[in-house]
Amino acid sequence: MNLGAIDPVLLIASLMVAATPIILAALGELVVEKSGVLNLGVEGMMITGAICGFAVAVETGSPVLGFVLAAMGGAALALIFALLTQYLLSNQVATGLALTLFGLGISAMIGQAYRGVKPPATAKLNLGPLGDIPVLGRMVFSHDWVVYFALVLVAGVWAFLKYTRGGLILRAVGENHDAAHALGYKVVRIRLAAIAFGGACAGMGGAYVSLVRVPQWTDGMTAGAGWIALAIVVFASWRAGRVLLGAYLFGGISVLQLNLQAAGVPVPVEILSMSPFVVTIIVLVFISARQKGAAVAPAALGRIFHASS
Amino acid sequence: MSVIRLERRAAPSRFWSVATPILAVALTMIAGGVMFALLGKDPVAAIRTIFWDPLFNTQFAAYSRPQLLVKAGPLILIAIGLSLGFRAGVWNIGAEGQYIIGAICGAAVGLAFYPADLWIVFPLMVIAGALGGWAWAMIPGLLRTRFNTNEILVSLLLVYVAEQILASMALGLLRNPEGGGFPGSRNLQQYAAASNPELIAGTGMHWGVVAAFIAVIFAYVLLTRHITGFHIRLAGQSPRAARFAGVNPARLVLLCLGVSGALAGMAGLFEVTGPAGQISIDFNVGYGFTAIIVAFLGRLHPVGILLAGLLMALTYIGGELAQFMLGLPAAAIQAFQGMLLFFLLAVDVMTNYRIRFGRGAAT
């Protein structure tokens, strides 16, 4: 065992990388849930984004194009969910599960041709003098663009929900869709847009796993990240800022356990590998016990809207 | 303002509740055919290979017909348990984890007796399997009733934990001491007192299939004739009315999760003692997830689940056949199954709504 081999600076740097896919996916789901829709298909949209992004990046040699297509792939899958739940009024839980099962299948199918292929590298962003700051430079300012994009998106979603009229309308639809409808807001269309946004974010998050974090293609490689993202939305009490906190907490644990495994800590590998999931459950329990009875979730979450008038 | 409108039916349509699964299967065949064509395969040949050849092709049927029951058994057993919860609005989506833990607990009991040749060993293993699955499902159950923690997320996250426990068991505690260091437990099929053999040669019938049939009958009686089944249906449709009828929601959550966990655990035990033969890192093939599709495809009705389980088993066997005969990727069949659930959910709208064409109310 060699705990000295764990470099705290690298640990935080890799924590930021590990957290990025979760931030993206959780942020997307946050917007979806704020609109009153529960999409349990995050895992499916992530894995679809992962393969779309991977395939496009390999074929074109452009990781950026890969991320764009990953977002589109995730959004396309999300729109199937939207069509089913918003127009055909299907059960959101069941449809979300279908999305995950379908996404895992379709991605493995496309992914066959890409096993063992190495994707083009996503370059680190050169932030000039910021990167030269001792310690902090290496820790915070030496990442690729997606890491910063995710952070900007957190701020963007936060500001959108808090300060804009669009954000207010989105929250209103998620609180009481009948009242929003009575006031003349297009509930279904607003939810459609939110679901597509959620899919795009999840897709990008997935692509980050396959193009940067790992980077290669294996079947089912998102390995539960989508479910973690769903848990983090609850953990965050539906607030954008806290998504960041939750994702960093989770990223920290997954990076730490990998480091501990590498350092040869005398704890069974399986215990370390399951720790992110166990910690997520424990955190979820604490949060839900504290939220008990308090109305923090959007009131219309998961309810079917059918304008009968 | 839409041209196509949905109008809620006064009562769910009986015709459509039977017709939608059939329509969904037909639509999936069409969409699946398109998918296979895009993969460069002959769509007609692919569909025939999946749905027809396993049963009627003279060359393969002798092998694949028994497989139908082998694969349908665990799917039906798990789906019956899940359907009770789904009806009550209790979403256990971690049956895969309960299946794994049930298998581990049951196998551990059997291996503890090795090599004693007692008739009691197998029944004890079944009980241990059921208890293992039950206990694993009680985790989300108790967290939900005590702390109001979302059972969907917890039950699912526990699948990943269960997989790690499985890996640890296959490599450590339960590893075959005479296995030359290879991962995996002793082969239980070769330990007569703990094995789950084919009961009637050439049918694929084993104790798990028997248990599945019993579960179907049990669930049918429960849902149609017993107050508990009535309360399960009531709680799912109308939670406040259920409370008014005297249903204790917490008890119902524990009951539904417990029963589905126990059945999934038993399914896991029957699998490791029979078709899989041993605890290995990847003995589980996703029945716990596919059973969700089976439950919905069967419209959460015991008899429907029986039929849906057989159909889904057919797609597994046909998929393997198509993989072998036509080089169809294994993942294609998984996508195909996902598609089936999509179509089912899509056409399900016909059961509760009438579709109207023409301009009407601005909705």
Add this chain to the structure above:
Amino acid sequence: MNDTAPLLRIEGLTKSYPGVVANADVGFSVRPGRIHALLGENGAGKSTLVKMIYGLVRPDSGAMHMNGAPYAPASPNAARAAGVAMVFQHFSLFDALDVAENIALGMENPPPRRALAARIRTVSHEYGLPLDPTRQVGELSAGERQRIEILRCLLQNPGLLIMDEPTSVLTPQEVTILFRTLRQLAAEGTAILYISHKLEEIRALCDGATILRLGRVVANCDPREKSARDLAELMVGQTLQSPSRAARPTGKVALSVRGLSLAAPHTFGTALKRITFDLKAGEVLGIGGVAGNGQDELLAALSGEALAPAASIMLNGAPVGHLGPNARRALGLLAAPEDRLGHAAAPDMSLTENAMLTGAGRMGLSHKGFLDWPKARNFADAIIAAFDVRTPGPISTARSLSGGNLQKFVIGREILQDPTVFVVNQPTWGVDASAAAAIRQALLDLAAKGAAVIAISQDLDELMEISDRFCAVNEGRLSAVRPAHGLSVDDIGLMLGGAHDMEMRHETA
């Protein structure tokens, strides 16, 4: 005033839904500065009519004119742009958002938040409807919530203000304030379309009325020139009969509630505070109160859906507070909650199954947990026959019944189980007049047979008609119980408002 041109003129408006003609050839007009009543029973077509004016529903045929120009709003946005504003019966508010956000959502181009908050403060004071823009709406009383709706409209300077049953959630004192505001608005030139089925209100407030029955206009009149009875008969289309009320000798105490306190079941619920009263066999106790003051919680505490300390509720001398609904049913304490669809009955289940819902134990429909469906069906048939429930039969779903018929079924289901104590919340809410009369009569008959009845209602006329004694619930507290005979409107208003008596006032201070 009569020479002013109409602001809104409606001609030949027709709208039908499958199986129902909601509006047939409806026409009337509203002039600026006038308060015009739209009067009709539940189901007369008032809601559909105003939804068409507000752009939520499109008419099949007919025409509307606003200031002489054709007016056909495609959406509420278009209606608002044309100067139409509406206060909904069931508030279109968002509990988790604050007052300013709720108001901004109802405006086309809301000013920035700070400016909006300032305007809310000034305008709300101007019209005597004080409101704090930063309060979360879920915490407000029904009266305050309605102010938000009104303010949301006022901030847009509407030419036409539609009020849909605005007083159903207000205390008499709050009604007075509302009327003052509406008169002030009318004096400033706003046209007001006032929808109600409360006749005295309309006679006090409105200077014109259109009466609807079964989707058709049956009269256009000046309500001040008609008696309430005339208006009622126009509205209902038949001569009215009050329920017969035999003098009822009351028996011994059947239900005794002592210091019943329960925490609020959820964030926006009401806590019950030291509820105390006695109920005698053979009497009807009316409990009035403005919506959301603890009625649902009180019913849940009595039905057994919410558990309480054992001795806080005594049934025939035995403690039952700790017992669940079925145990209380077994002892003869039965209840019918307000929400028919989803609480008292399961919408997608058949009437047979809904009969099983509460009848399983008392009617012997189950043996050792196994259900006797043929017997449940017979029970459902018996309810349908005894209470004149209009339905094809017991296999129909609860949802397929009209509100009145389902309510008769729900009430009948409990009454046929022969309760010793029967608690009902909003027995005739949203029910047509003939069904309402039948339900009230059934409650009186039940009491006459010696059962004790508690009727919780927001309809004071109803309570005065059937109650022997009366009390009011306010913020989870129960006023002192007083004989209903001889109570004045002012007395009742004070009771509803929470100023019950000196002792109570002392406690709340």
